[in-house]
Amino acid sequence: MAASSISHHFAAVAFLIFFLRTTSAASNSSFSFTRFGKVSNFGSDIALYGDAEVVNGGYAVQLTSSVSSSAGRAVYKKPMKLYEGKPRKSVSFLTNFSFSISNGGGDGLAFVVVPKGFNLSLFGNSSFGLSLRHGESKFKVVAVKFDALSDGKVHVGIDVGSSVSATVSNVSAKNLGPSSGNKTQGWIDYEAGSNRLEVRLSKFGGPKPVDPLLWYPIDLSKMWGDKEVFVGLSAMSRNSSQTCSVYSWSFEQRHVPHWMHSQPLDPKAVAKNSKAEALEKKKDCTKRAFGAMVFGVACGALASFVGLYLWTVLGNRRPVVPEGYAEKSKEFEYEKMKVVADNKTIEDGKQ
DSSP: OHHHHHHHHHHHHHHHHHHHHHHHHHHOOEEEESOOSTTSSHHHHEEEEETOEEEGGGTEEEEEOSSTTOEEEEEESSOBOSEETTTTEEOEEEEEEEEEEESSSSOEEEEEEEETTOOTTOOOSSGGGOOOOSSOOSSOOEEEEEEEOTTSEEEEEEEESSSSEEEEEEEESTTTOTTBTOOEEEEEEEETTTTEEEEEEEETTOOOOSSOSEEEEOOGGGTSTTOOEEEEEEEEOTTSOOEEEEEEEEEEEEOOOTTOOOOOOOHHHHHHHHHHHHHHHHHHHHHHHHHHHHHHHHHHHHHHHHHHHHHHHHHTOOOOOOHHHHHHHHHHHHHHHHHHHHHHHHHHHHO
16 A cells, blocks of 8 residues: 555656646747757757758858858748737747858848748848848848958848838947958847836957847837747849858747846835834734733633633642541540540659
Protein backbone atom coordinates (compact mmCIF):
# COMPACT_ATOMS: atom_id res chain seq x y z
CA MET A 1 0.00 0.00 0.00
CA ALA A 2 2.80 2.43 0.91
CA ALA A 3 4.68 1.72 -2.33
CA SER A 4 1.49 2.21 -4.37
CA SER A 5 0.79 5.54 -2.62
CA ILE A 6 4.34 6.76 -3.27
CA SER A 7 4.10 5.80 -6.96
CA HIS A 8 0.79 7.67 -7.32
CA HIS A 9 2.28 10.79 -5.69
CA PHE A 10 5.37 10.56 -7.91
CA ALA A 11 3.20 10.28 -11.02
CA ALA A 12 1.16 13.32 -9.94
CA VAL A 13 4.32 15.40 -9.36
CA ALA A 14 5.79 14.32 -12.71
CA PHE A 15 2.55 15.29 -14.49
CA LEU A 16 2.55 18.68 -12.77
CA ILE A 17 6.15 19.37 -13.83
CA PHE A 18 5.36 18.34 -17.41
CA PHE A 19 2.25 20.56 -17.44
CA LEU A 20 4.18 23.57 -16.14
CA ARG A 21 6.92 23.06 -18.71
CA THR A 22 4.38 22.73 -21.50
CA THR A 23 2.56 25.86 -20.37
CA SER A 24 5.83 27.79 -20.12
CA ALA A 25 6.87 26.65 -23.59
CA ALA A 26 3.49 27.63 -25.00
CA SER A 27 3.61 31.08 -23.43
CA ASN A 28 7.23 31.83 -24.41
CA SER A 29 8.38 31.95 -28.03
CA SER A 30 12.15 31.92 -28.28
CA PHE A 31 14.87 30.51 -30.53
CA SER A 32 18.56 30.89 -31.13
CA PHE A 33 20.66 29.93 -34.16
CA THR A 34 24.41 30.28 -34.40
CA ARG A 35 24.64 27.85 -37.32
CA PHE A 36 22.14 27.11 -40.05
CA GLY A 37 23.24 23.66 -41.19
CA LYS A 38 21.38 20.36 -41.18
CA VAL A 39 22.69 19.49 -37.71
CA SER A 40 20.45 22.15 -36.15
CA ASN A 41 16.65 22.48 -36.11
CA PHE A 42 16.91 25.44 -38.45
CA GLY A 43 14.97 23.79 -41.27
CA SER A 44 12.03 22.87 -39.02
CA ASP A 45 11.76 26.33 -37.43
CA ILE A 46 12.82 28.79 -40.15
CA ALA A 47 11.24 29.15 -43.59
CA LEU A 48 13.24 30.66 -46.47
CA TYR A 49 11.55 32.61 -49.26
CA GLY A 50 12.74 34.11 -52.52
CA ASP A 51 16.48 33.92 -53.15
CA ALA A 52 17.34 33.17 -49.51
CA GLU A 53 19.55 30.10 -49.07
CA VAL A 54 21.95 28.48 -46.61
CA VAL A 55 25.57 28.88 -47.79
CA ASN A 56 29.03 27.68 -46.79
CA GLY A 57 27.80 24.52 -45.11
CA GLY A 58 25.47 26.31 -42.72
CA TYR A 59 27.84 29.15 -41.89
CA ALA A 60 25.33 31.80 -43.00
CA VAL A 61 21.99 32.47 -44.64
CA GLN A 62 22.40 34.60 -47.74
CA LEU A 63 19.20 36.58 -48.28
CA THR A 64 20.22 38.31 -51.51
CA SER A 65 22.72 37.24 -54.14
CA SER A 66 24.94 39.28 -56.42
CA VAL A 67 22.31 39.05 -59.14
CA SER A 68 20.52 42.34 -59.79
CA SER A 69 17.09 42.75 -58.16
CA SER A 70 17.51 39.84 -55.76
CA ALA A 71 15.20 39.45 -52.75
CA GLY A 72 15.06 36.96 -49.91
CA ARG A 73 13.40 36.42 -46.55
CA ALA A 74 13.90 34.21 -43.49
CA VAL A 75 10.83 33.86 -41.23
CA TYR A 76 10.24 31.97 -37.99
CA LYS A 77 7.52 29.45 -38.82
CA LYS A 78 5.59 29.55 -35.57
CA PRO A 79 3.18 32.47 -35.13
CA MET A 80 3.34 34.19 -31.77
CA LYS A 81 1.37 36.63 -29.66
CA LEU A 82 2.92 39.90 -28.59
CA TYR A 83 0.31 40.39 -25.89
CA GLU A 84 -1.15 38.57 -22.89
CA GLY A 85 -3.81 38.85 -20.21
CA LYS A 86 -7.08 40.75 -19.88
CA PRO A 87 -7.00 43.65 -20.34
CA ARG A 88 -4.47 43.01 -23.08
CA LYS A 89 -0.87 43.86 -22.19
CA SER A 90 2.19 43.90 -24.43
CA VAL A 91 4.97 41.32 -24.07
CA SER A 92 8.58 42.45 -24.12
CA PHE A 93 11.03 40.83 -26.52
CA LEU A 94 14.66 41.00 -27.59
CA THR A 95 16.10 39.94 -30.92
CA ASN A 96 19.77 39.87 -31.76
CA PHE A 97 21.44 39.07 -35.08
CA SER A 98 24.79 39.45 -36.82
CA PHE A 99 24.89 40.38 -40.51
CA SER A 100 26.94 41.86 -43.31
CA ILE A 101 26.11 43.86 -46.41
CA SER A 102 28.48 43.97 -49.36
CA ASN A 103 28.24 46.89 -51.78
CA GLY A 104 25.77 49.72 -51.52
CA GLY A 105 22.76 50.69 -53.54
CA GLY A 106 20.28 48.14 -52.26
CA ASP A 107 17.76 48.20 -49.42
CA GLY A 108 19.99 46.37 -46.95
CA LEU A 109 18.47 44.27 -44.16
CA ALA A 110 15.26 44.67 -42.16
CA PHE A 111 13.82 42.94 -39.12
CA VAL A 112 10.08 42.69 -39.78
CA VAL A 113 6.96 41.86 -37.76
CA VAL A 114 3.95 41.00 -39.93
CA PRO A 115 0.44 39.82 -39.00
CA LYS A 116 -0.77 36.30 -39.68
CA GLY A 117 -2.30 36.25 -43.14
CA PHE A 118 0.45 38.31 -44.74
CA ASN A 119 1.76 36.65 -47.92
CA LEU A 120 5.33 35.95 -46.89
CA SER A 121 6.35 34.52 -50.27
CA LEU A 122 5.27 37.65 -52.16
CA PHE A 123 7.89 40.29 -52.90
CA GLY A 124 6.94 43.75 -54.12
CA ASN A 125 8.91 46.74 -55.31
CA SER A 126 8.51 48.61 -52.03
CA SER A 127 11.01 48.75 -49.23
CA PHE A 128 12.65 45.37 -48.56
CA GLY A 129 10.08 43.66 -50.82
CA LEU A 130 7.26 44.11 -48.29
CA SER A 131 4.75 45.49 -50.82
CA LEU A 132 4.18 48.63 -48.79
CA ARG A 133 2.63 51.62 -50.49
CA HIS A 134 3.95 55.12 -49.92
CA GLY A 135 1.68 55.63 -46.94
CA GLU A 136 -0.70 53.32 -45.10
CA SER A 137 -0.65 49.67 -46.16
CA LYS A 138 -3.33 47.01 -46.07
CA PHE A 139 -1.36 45.09 -43.46
CA LYS A 140 0.18 46.85 -40.50
CA VAL A 141 3.86 45.96 -40.70
CA VAL A 142 6.62 47.01 -38.32
CA ALA A 143 10.11 47.05 -39.82
CA VAL A 144 13.49 48.05 -38.41
CA LYS A 145 15.80 48.56 -41.37
CA PHE A 146 19.57 48.75 -41.72
CA ASP A 147 20.57 50.22 -45.05
CA ALA A 148 24.22 50.52 -46.10
CA LEU A 149 24.40 53.61 -48.32
CA SER A 150 26.86 54.21 -51.12
CA ASP A 151 28.38 57.19 -49.23
CA GLY A 152 29.68 54.91 -46.47
CA LYS A 153 26.92 55.60 -43.93
CA VAL A 154 24.38 53.28 -42.39
CA HIS A 155 20.78 54.44 -42.50
CA VAL A 156 18.76 53.02 -39.59
CA GLY A 157 15.01 53.56 -39.55
CA ILE A 158 11.81 52.30 -37.96
CA ASP A 159 8.81 51.88 -40.27
CA VAL A 160 5.31 51.45 -38.83
CA GLY A 161 2.70 50.44 -41.41
CA SER A 162 4.36 52.54 -44.09
CA SER A 163 7.47 52.71 -46.25
CA VAL A 164 8.15 56.14 -44.77
CA SER A 165 10.24 55.81 -41.61
CA ALA A 166 8.72 57.13 -38.40
CA THR A 167 12.22 57.84 -37.05
CA VAL A 168 15.69 57.59 -38.63
CA SER A 169 19.35 57.83 -37.70
CA ASN A 170 22.41 57.97 -39.94
CA VAL A 171 25.65 56.66 -38.47
CA SER A 172 29.11 56.38 -39.88
CA ALA A 173 30.01 52.93 -41.17
CA LYS A 174 33.70 53.29 -40.32
CA ASN A 175 33.30 51.68 -36.89
CA LEU A 176 30.73 49.14 -38.09
CA GLY A 177 31.71 48.25 -41.62
CA PRO A 178 28.59 46.41 -42.83
CA SER A 179 28.93 47.80 -46.36
CA SER A 180 32.43 46.32 -46.70
CA GLY A 181 31.22 42.82 -45.90
CA ASN A 182 32.33 42.85 -42.26
CA LYS A 183 30.03 41.44 -39.62
CA THR A 184 27.88 43.83 -37.64
CA GLN A 185 25.83 43.11 -34.53
CA GLY A 186 22.29 44.42 -34.13
CA TRP A 187 19.91 44.43 -31.13
CA ILE A 188 16.23 45.30 -31.14
CA ASP A 189 14.47 45.57 -27.78
CA TYR A 190 10.78 46.10 -27.18
CA GLU A 191 10.06 47.18 -23.61
CA ALA A 192 6.40 46.49 -22.81
CA GLY A 193 6.46 48.53 -19.60
CA SER A 194 7.41 51.76 -21.39
CA ASN A 195 6.13 50.79 -24.88
CA ARG A 196 9.50 51.60 -26.46
CA LEU A 197 11.13 49.98 -29.48
CA GLU A 198 14.90 50.45 -29.16
CA VAL A 199 17.63 49.78 -31.73
CA ARG A 200 21.35 49.29 -31.07
CA LEU A 201 24.37 48.54 -33.30
CA SER A 202 27.96 47.55 -32.65
CA LYS A 203 30.90 45.81 -34.26
CA PHE A 204 30.69 42.03 -34.28
CA GLY A 205 31.82 40.63 -30.93
CA GLY A 206 31.52 44.00 -29.22
CA PRO A 207 29.37 44.65 -26.14
CA LYS A 208 25.78 45.72 -26.39
CA PRO A 209 25.63 49.53 -26.20
CA VAL A 210 23.95 50.98 -23.15
CA ASP A 211 22.21 53.80 -25.00
CA PRO A 212 20.05 52.98 -28.03
CA LEU A 213 20.93 54.38 -31.42
CA LEU A 214 17.28 55.36 -31.82
CA TRP A 215 13.93 54.47 -30.28
CA TYR A 216 10.25 54.90 -31.04
CA PRO A 217 7.18 54.92 -28.74
CA ILE A 218 4.68 52.26 -29.82
CA ASP A 219 2.16 49.94 -28.15
CA LEU A 220 2.37 46.68 -30.09
CA SER A 221 -0.60 45.20 -28.20
CA LYS A 222 -2.83 47.60 -30.17
CA MET A 223 -1.21 47.09 -33.57
CA TRP A 224 -2.85 43.84 -34.66
CA GLY A 225 -5.66 43.27 -32.16
CA ASP A 226 -6.01 39.56 -31.38
CA LYS A 227 -3.99 38.47 -34.43
CA GLU A 228 -0.83 36.44 -34.11
CA VAL A 229 2.31 37.67 -35.87
CA PHE A 230 5.40 36.34 -37.62
CA VAL A 231 8.92 37.68 -37.15
CA GLY A 232 11.56 37.56 -39.83
CA LEU A 233 14.55 39.08 -41.64
CA SER A 234 14.04 40.48 -45.13
CA ALA A 235 16.34 41.99 -47.75
CA MET A 236 16.19 43.28 -51.32
CA SER A 237 19.04 44.40 -53.60
CA ARG A 238 16.84 46.27 -56.16
CA ASN A 239 18.93 47.19 -59.22
CA SER A 240 22.31 46.52 -57.62
CA SER A 241 24.60 43.60 -56.91
CA GLN A 242 24.31 44.03 -53.16
CA THR A 243 24.49 40.82 -51.11
CA CYS A 244 23.14 40.50 -47.59
CA SER A 245 24.05 37.64 -45.24
CA VAL A 246 22.95 36.67 -41.73
CA TYR A 247 25.32 34.69 -39.47
CA SER A 248 23.32 34.31 -36.27
CA TRP A 249 19.82 35.11 -35.07
CA SER A 250 18.07 34.82 -31.72
CA PHE A 251 14.68 35.91 -30.41
CA GLU A 252 13.34 35.84 -26.86
CA GLN A 253 10.07 36.92 -25.31
CA ARG A 254 10.13 38.26 -21.77
CA HIS A 255 6.97 38.30 -19.67
CA VAL A 256 7.07 41.19 -17.20
CA PRO A 257 4.83 41.18 -14.08
CA HIS A 258 1.99 43.69 -14.33
CA TRP A 259 3.16 45.54 -11.21
CA MET A 260 6.42 46.44 -12.96
CA HIS A 261 6.06 49.49 -15.17
CA SER A 262 7.69 52.82 -15.97
CA GLN A 263 4.55 54.75 -16.83
CA PRO A 264 4.19 58.19 -15.20
CA LEU A 265 2.02 58.14 -12.10
CA ASP A 266 -1.21 60.10 -11.76
CA PRO A 267 -1.04 62.17 -8.51
CA LYS A 268 -4.82 62.02 -8.09
CA ALA A 269 -4.79 58.26 -8.44
CA VAL A 270 -1.91 58.00 -5.97
CA ALA A 271 -3.77 60.19 -3.42
CA LYS A 272 -6.92 58.14 -3.90
CA ASN A 273 -5.02 54.91 -3.45
CA SER A 274 -3.29 56.29 -0.33
CA LYS A 275 -6.65 57.18 1.27
CA ALA A 276 -8.01 53.75 0.41
CA GLU A 277 -4.92 52.08 1.89
CA ALA A 278 -5.21 54.19 5.08
CA LEU A 279 -8.88 53.20 5.43
CA GLU A 280 -8.03 49.56 4.90
CA LYS A 281 -5.26 49.76 7.53
CA LYS A 282 -7.68 51.37 10.00
CA LYS A 283 -10.22 48.63 9.43
CA ASP A 284 -7.52 46.02 9.79
CA CYS A 285 -6.35 47.50 13.13
CA THR A 286 -9.94 47.51 14.44
CA LYS A 287 -10.38 43.89 13.46
CA ARG A 288 -7.12 42.94 15.15
CA ALA A 289 -8.05 44.78 18.37
CA PHE A 290 -11.47 43.11 18.47
CA GLY A 291 -9.92 39.74 17.82
CA ALA A 292 -7.35 40.26 20.60
CA MET A 293 -10.14 41.24 23.03
CA VAL A 294 -12.20 38.16 22.18
CA PHE A 295 -9.12 35.98 22.55
CA GLY A 296 -8.34 37.51 25.97
CA VAL A 297 -11.90 36.99 27.22
CA ALA A 298 -11.81 33.39 26.02
CA CYS A 299 -8.47 32.76 27.75
CA GLY A 300 -9.77 34.35 30.99
CA ALA A 301 -12.93 32.26 30.94
CA LEU A 302 -10.92 29.12 30.33
CA ALA A 303 -8.54 29.93 33.21
CA SER A 304 -11.50 30.60 35.57
CA PHE A 305 -13.10 27.32 34.58
CA VAL A 306 -9.90 25.38 35.18
CA GLY A 307 -9.36 27.08 38.56
CA LEU A 308 -12.93 26.39 39.68
CA TYR A 309 -12.65 22.79 38.63
CA LEU A 310 -9.38 22.29 40.54
CA TRP A 311 -10.80 23.96 43.64
CA THR A 312 -13.88 21.71 43.47
CA VAL A 313 -11.80 18.57 43.10
CA LEU A 314 -9.05 19.35 45.62
CA GLY A 315 -10.72 21.76 48.08
CA ASN A 316 -13.51 19.40 49.22
CA ARG A 317 -11.22 16.50 50.06
CA ARG A 318 -10.98 15.54 53.88
CA PRO A 319 -8.28 13.40 55.54
CA VAL A 320 -9.35 9.78 55.65
CA VAL A 321 -8.47 7.88 58.90
CA PRO A 322 -8.73 4.08 59.24
CA GLU A 323 -11.72 2.97 61.31
CA GLY A 324 -9.68 0.88 63.74
CA TYR A 325 -7.25 3.71 64.34
CA ALA A 326 -10.13 6.09 65.13
CA GLU A 327 -11.55 3.72 67.77
CA LYS A 328 -8.15 3.24 69.37
CA SER A 329 -7.69 6.98 69.54
CA LYS A 330 -11.02 7.35 71.36
CA GLU A 331 -10.10 4.57 73.86
CA PHE A 332 -6.71 6.16 74.44
CA GLU A 333 -8.28 9.53 75.13
CA TYR A 334 -10.77 7.89 77.54
CA GLU A 335 -8.04 6.01 79.42
CA LYS A 336 -5.99 9.17 79.63
CA MET A 337 -8.85 11.09 81.14
CA LYS A 338 -9.53 8.26 83.58
CA VAL A 339 -5.90 8.15 84.69
CA VAL A 340 -5.86 11.89 85.19
CA ALA A 341 -9.07 11.71 87.24
CA ASP A 342 -7.68 8.87 89.43
CA ASN A 343 -4.49 10.73 90.10
CA LYS A 344 -6.44 13.78 91.14
CA THR A 345 -8.52 11.69 93.57
CA ILE A 346 -5.40 10.19 95.14
CA GLU A 347 -3.87 13.60 95.58
CA ASP A 348 -7.03 14.91 97.25
CA GLY A 349 -7.07 11.87 99.68
CA LYS A 350 -3.54 12.51 100.75
CA GLN A 351 -4.28 16.03 101.52
